[in-house]
Amino acid sequence: MGKISRTFEFVVIETETKTGTAVTEGQVVVFDTDGVAPASAGASGKFGVALETVSPGAGEQEEILVALKGAVRVPKESGALNFMQFVVAGASGAVKARTSETMEKVVGYVIDPDGAAADETEVEIMLV
Numbered sequence: 001m002g003k004i005s006r007t008f009e010f011v012v013i014e015t016e017t018k019t020g021t022a023v024t025e026g027q028v029v030v031f032d033t034d035g036v037a038p039a040s041a042g043a044s045g046k047f048g049v050a051l052e053t054v055s056p057g058a059g060e061q062e063e064i065l066v067a068l069k070g071a072v073r074v075p076k077e078s079g080a081l082n083f084m085q086f087v088v089a090g091a092s093g094a095v096k097a098r099t100s101e102t103m104e105k106v107v108g109y110v111i112d113p114d115g116a117a118a119d120e121t122e123v124e125i126m127l128v
Contacts, residue, residue: 010070016061017054023064025053026074026122027093028107035061038093044104047089049074049127069127071111076123081116084109087125095125 017023018035029036031046039047048066056062075094081087088105090096095107108125110116116123 011068012051012065012070013048013068014063014065017056017064019061020056020058022055023050023053024093025050026072028074028089028095029066029093030089036064036066039089039107041089041091041096042101042105043089044102047107047127050093067127071124071126072108073122073124074107075121076116078118080118081110081123083111083113083115085115087123095123 016035018032018037021037023038027050028039029048029050030039030043048068049072051065051067054062054064077090077094077096081097086098086106086109087095088098088101089107106128108127110123111126112124
């Protein structure tokens with residue numbers, strides 16, 4: 001019998017950034033009334049991950065591709081993360097370990113079987 005390894009459904013949309021807000025590929029973004037912006041620590045709501053880098057000018061918005069569902073690599077704050085551990089938004093679109101945050105703040109969970117060591121700068125997660 002065969003094994004399925006990392007076959008996931010992806011949902012990607014094209015949306016716009018918040019006015020004048022630059023977004024870097026891989027950053028966790030949060031949806032707001034007028035577009036997406038890099039998530040900050042403590043953010044809650046619907047999250048996605050930027051699939052490209054865009055830099056709209058002052059007073060402008062720019063179209064951007066955002067993953068809403070699937071496995072993605074994202075920047076992480078310092079500290080180790082374990083396999084299947086929930087992660088929440090940290091600073092500047094990165095993720096960090098969930099401690100006592102409520103579920104509306106959860107971005108996803110770690111799917112790398114080896115987790116991520118404290119000195120690693122990225123981690124593979126499944127968006128929820």
